[in-house]
Amino acid sequence: MKNILEIKDLFYKVKDKEILKNINLEIEAGQYITFIGPSGSGKSTLMRIIASMITATSGEIIFDGKSLSSYDPTTYRQRVSYAFQQPTLFGKTVKDNLEFPFLVRGEEFDSKKTISALEMVNLDESYIDKSVNDISGGEKQRIALLRNLLFRPEILITDEVTTGLDTENKEIVHKMLTRFNEEENMTVLRVTHDESEIENSAKKITIKDGEIV
Ligand SMILES: Nc1ncnc2c1ncn2[C@@H]1O[C@H](COP(=O)(O)OP(=O)(O)OP(=O)(O)O)[C@@H](O)[C@H]1O
Numbered sequence: 001m002k003n004i005l006e007i008k009d010l011f012y013k014v015k016d017k018e019i020l021k022n023i024n025l026e027i028e029a030g031q032y033i034t035f036i037g038p039s040g041s042g043k044s045t046l047m048r049i050i051a052s053m054i055t056a057t058s059g060e061i062i063f064d065g066k067s068l069s070s071y072d073p074t075t076y077r078q079r080v081s082y083a084f085q086q087p088t089l090f091g092k093t094v095k096d097n098l099e100f101p102f103l104v105r106g107e108e109f110d111s112k113k114t115i116s117a118l119e120m121v122n123l124d125e126s127y128i129d130k131s132v133n134d135i136s137g138g139e140k141q142r143i144a145l146l147r148n149l150l151f152r153p154e155i156l157i158t159d160e161v162t163t164g165l166d167t168e169n170k171e172i173v174h175k176m177l178t179r180f181n182e183e184e185n186m187t188v189l190r191v192t193h194d195e196s197e198i199e200n201s202a203k204k205i206t207i208k209d210g211e212i213v
């Protein structure tokens with residue numbers, strides 16, 4: 001299998017504090033990897049570096065055979081998509097959020113595609129015109145995740161995206177991500193503290209004090 005992502009000798013420092021130390025990783029296309037480790041150990045920082053939202057202090061990231069720094073950031077973020085820990089919706093309505101992935105690609109909003117995406121996460125078309133202030137936290141989380149998934153990335157990074165969802169909706173999100181992973185070979189990097197998610201992970205990577213252990 002080919003490596004979709006390689007991380008070599010990566011460090012991340014803020015002032016004198018080493019937040020990530022000597023990270024080396026090889027990830028094959030189509031893997032589903034769960035990142036675990038104590039709060040503050042550096043998981044989100046590593047994910048934000050992989051997603052090109054912040055830049056490592058030193059080291060190298062190779063995505064699809066080329067250095068991350070050689071990609072145009074906007075194009076890169078369509079291929080490697082980060083679903084935030086504690087997402088926020090922007091604008092006024094759910095549509096403002098779900099229209100965004102179309103707009104950045106220069107496409108017209110496709111309501112049919114959007115409705116079927118909403119249905120994947122147990123929501124329906126009535127949500128499109130709802131105000132972002134009138135929906136629950138768990139609904140917000142699922143809508144935010146659809147921003148990452150309306151157009152499938154090659155790597156999806158989920159940072160504790162099921163925290164706060166009830167069992168039924170957690171299960172819906174798991175099934176959806178597993179389906180895209182298995183049927184479309186989407187690589188998934190998942191950060192979680194959820195016991196049952198950790199238990200059900202085939203491949204786990206632990207980060208402790210900024211290092212892979
Ligand atoms: N820009 C920054 N400046 C200073 N410290 C930072 C910065 N970004 C992250 N940190 C620190 O780096 C450490 C790792 O943070 P990170 O958010 O990566 O942890 P985490 O493993 O995702 O934790 P959690 O499980 O609580 O989400 C923390 O101690 C955090 O305070």
Ligand SMILES: [Mg+2]
Nearest residue numbers: 043044045085
């Ligand atoms: Mg985090």
